[in-house]
Amino acid sequence: xxxxxxxxxxxxxxxxxxxxxxxEWLIWSKDVQEVMREYWKTIDxxxxxRKTYEVARSSGxxxxxxxxxxxxxxxxxxxxxxxxxxxxxxxxxxxxxxKHQSGRGICLMGGGELAQSLLxxxxxxxxxxxxxxxxxxxxxxxLRPVSHAVSLELYSHRLMEGGCLLANYRVRRNGGARSRxxxxxxxxxxxx
Amino acid sequence: xxxxxxxxxxxxxxxxxxxxxxxEWLIWSKDVQEVMREYWKTIDxxxxxRKTYEVARSSGxxxxxxxxxxxxxxxxxxxxxxxxxxxxxxxxxxxxxxKHQSGRGICLMGGGELAQSLLxxxxxxxxxxxxxxxxxxxxxxxLRPVSHAVSLELYSHRLMEGGCLLANYRVRRNGGARSRxxxxxxxxxxxx
Numbered sequence: 122x123x124x125x126x127x128x129x130x131x132x133x134x135x136x137x138x139x140x141x142x143x144x145e146w147l148i149w150s151k152d153v154q155e156v157m158r159e160y161w162k163t164i165d166x167x168x169x170x171r172k173t174y175e176v177a178r179s180s181g182x183x184x185x186x187x188x189x190x191x192x193x194x195x196x197x198x199x200x201x202x203x204x205x206x207x208x209x210x211x212x213x214x215x216x217x218x219x220k221h222q223s224g225r226g227i228c229l230m231g232g233g234e235l236a237q238s239l240l241x242x243x244x245x246x247x248x249x250x251x252x253x254x255x256x257x258x259x260x261x262x263x264l265r266p267v268s269h270a271v272s273l274e275l276y277s278h279r280l281m282e283g284g285c286l287l288a289n290y291r292v293r294r295n296g297g298a299r300s301r302x303x304x305x306x307x308x309x310x311x312x313x
Numbered sequence: 314x315x316x317x318x319x320x321x322x323x324x325x326x327x328x329x330x331x332x333x334x335x336x337e338w339l340i341w342s343k344d345v346q347e348v349m350r351e352y353w354k355t356i357d358x359x360x361x362x363r364k365t366y367e368v369a370r371s372s373g374x375x376x377x378x379x380x381x382x383x384x385x386x387x388x389x390x391x392x393x394x395x396x397x398x399x400x401x402x403x404x405x406x407x408x409x410x411x412k413h414q415s416g417r418g419i420c421l422m423g424g425g426e427l428a429q430s431l432l433x434x435x436x437x438x439x440x441x442x443x444x445x446x447x448x449x450x451x452x453x454x455x456l457r458p459v460s461h462a463v464s465l466e467l468y469s470h471r472l473m474e475g476g477c478l479l480a481n482y483r484v485r486r487n488g489g490a491r492s493r494x495x496x497x498x499x500x501x502x503x504x505x
Contacts, residue, residue, distance in 0.1 A: 248325070255463065256456060257462050270448060272447050285467075290476075
């Protein structure tokens with residue numbers, strides 16, 4: 122089964138962008154490039170929501186080279202976007218099917234709305250956050266409300282340039298948020 | 314000038330309690346006790362909002378022994394709460410005055426609403442979070458919307474038992490969230 126990772130850079134108050142979409146507060150350091158380069162080797166598929174895709178397209182093609190790019194959208198025209206495949210069906214059955222196909226990992230890119238429905242459906246396996254040292258005050262949320270708690274395991278973390286904290290979590294499926302007894306071992310420290 | 318610290322344990326999605334106030338997901342480890350014991354030595358004053366006080370009072374006196382305890386409330390009766398001083402005036406001028414008095418640090422306890430008004434008024438100097446490995450989905454927010462971005466400096470962090478991440482930030486006052494150039498140095502790692 123392929124691993125689906127939701128990865129994002131976020132503010133300490135849990136926003137991925139300012140209300141107007143602004144991300145000029147993001148720190149693009151050598152550390153970020155290194156982490157992305159390593160992560161990129163483990164995936165071959167990108168899944169985006171429409172809004173994330175449109176932001177990406179506004180500054181380029183919107184498609185990530187060397188990857189299979191999917192955009193979940195009920196409004197975009199299938200076949201009308203170069204380099205990406207528009208998924209008109211519901212994201213949940215689409216992702217469920219995609220996870221069972223052979224291939225490397227799947228990256229869920231940006232988009233709290235898509236992440237919300239996939240978290241609800243228990244289709245996300247890992248969450249990788251680059252927590253930035255800023256309170257934005259308002260903006261586009263990293264995580265929207267979900268109806269059930271999701272218990273996580275911090276499997277590595279790393280201090281990044283500029284005071285960012287990279288925190289990598291696995292979704293724990295052998296119990297809810299209350300099952301803490303098996304969660305008391307120390308997570309691996311990837312700090313340098 | 315005394316240091317005002319907003320400290321809290323929170324979920325990865327930024328809640329300090331479930332919608333019903335439930336905090337059974339908190340991990341009370343030896344690491345937490347150790348961190349609290351060290352921090353406790355640096356303060357002599359606790360400031361709470363009414364809701365936080367009422368939660369504390371429901372399981373005891375609500376007053377922290379050895380500390381000067383203040384509860385900011387327009388509804389509680391001044392003088393009617395043993396061990397605590399009810400502050401009926403606005404929290405902002407009260408805290409501003411308190412910071413100028415002599416004494417050790419001031420701990421702002423729980424309560425996103427009080428933290429919100431004090432962040433707006435630039436009266437918080439440090440934010441200390443114990444980020445728990447759980448997505449609650451909904452609950453009482455750690456940070457409510459503020460009208461301006463607050464730039465922070467991560468001055469230490471530490472992996473805690475159970476996969477919690479302790480992250481200690483100083484509020485940066487020499488620039489907004491955009492001033493990243495001086496923020497590129499590595500923060501001190503307190504990891505063990």
